[in-house]
Amino acid sequence: MTDATTGRRRTGGRTTTATADATASTAASDTTSTDVTGVTDVTPTDAGAPGGADATAGGRLAVRKTYKLYVGGAFPRSESGRVYEVRSASGEFLANAAQGSRKDVRDAVVAARAAVAGWSGATAYNRGQVLYRVAEVLEGRRAQFVDEVAAAEGVGRDEAGRLVDASVDRVVWYAGWTDKVAQVLGTLNPVAGPFFNVSAPEPTGVVGVLAPQRSSLLGLVSVLAPVVATGNTAVVVASASRPLPAVTLAEVLATSDVPGGVVNLVTAHTAEVAGWLAAHRDVNAIDLAGAAGAEGVVWGDLEAAAADNLKRVLRPALDGDEAVEPDWALEPGLGRLRAFLETKTVWHPKGI
Secondary structure: OEOOOOOEEEEOOEEEEHHHHHHHHHHHHHHEEEOOOOOEEEOOOHHHOOOOOOEOOOOOEOOOOEEOOEEOOEOOOOOOOOEEEEEOOOOOEEEEEEOOOHHHHHHHHHHHHHHHHHHHHOOHHHHHHHHHHHHHHHHHOHHHHHHHHHHHHOOOHHHHHHHHHHHHHHHHHHHHHOOOHHHHHOEEEOOOOOEEEEEEEEEOOEEEEEOOOOOOOHHHHHHHHHHHHOOOEEEEEOOOOOOHHHHHHHHHHHOOOOOOOOEEEEOOOHHHHHHHHHHOOOOOEEEOHHHOOOOOOOHHHHHHHHHHHOOEEEOOEOOHHHOEOOOOOOOOOOHHHHHOEEEEEEEEEOOO
16 A cells, blocks of 8 residues: 555555665666567676776777797798797786797898898889888887887887887988988099099898897887898897887888898897807898897807808997997987998099
């Protein structure tokens, strides 16, 4: 029975509120409802939704990546079948990366050697166009690079954005030098005789590059761009602890106009493969920038190994245990362009 004045219903000596009953009924209908066919529809709640670091905003599990090497324009797995975990600066798992081996380095050198003739034979203007295209694609993937640099180096997104922008600008800077470096570093020599005497820079050939360990993108671009801008091909050993921006850069190269084999990237523990790269007799030069700060690497030993076939060696900043990475934000100058060029001098008789 319901009291008309209070809206209360008396049941067996207890007084209940009609509004409360209606609310309870509504809550129950939100959870379970039965249609005319007798099929029960259960609405899921947030209590059972997956969450945590492995879940996306929509509640689904994130796809964890296993990044591969970049050799000869393709993305093969390491011949060893090994991978290692890549973690952010704060220790969070990011992805798996292929752990390259001696055989992977040898395969990369073979691919780089095969690409030397075509790349060094291209016009300087064409190489500049290709590098400029790399800058375009790199900037098109700016958001991804910002995320990866921020995670790898433990910096904020604003600082990561500045590093990515500086990397794009660095590629453009070197792209502009491809057809000017010969005029700056070459010369017409005065000689005592009826001859023209011309000195002109030429590419060294295959260059091994140990990528900087700390600067995952700007440092990498700063050591790689001058190598390819001057007509060389490269075998790059990425930063062991911060390889993801390097692998993403390889994806940029693969989708730009860079011919396969011009740049080859191996992700590995630097101490495991650096010695093999330095001693390889089909490598003409090596940049030891990444030896500074690499665990288990003594750059002096690598320099000694490189002397076996008279490689050109670009040492890291400072000497011995004090070797450090330079400030990559500074204007690079022509030092790295000059480092991997040979000078050819030609004598030609006048009047012929």
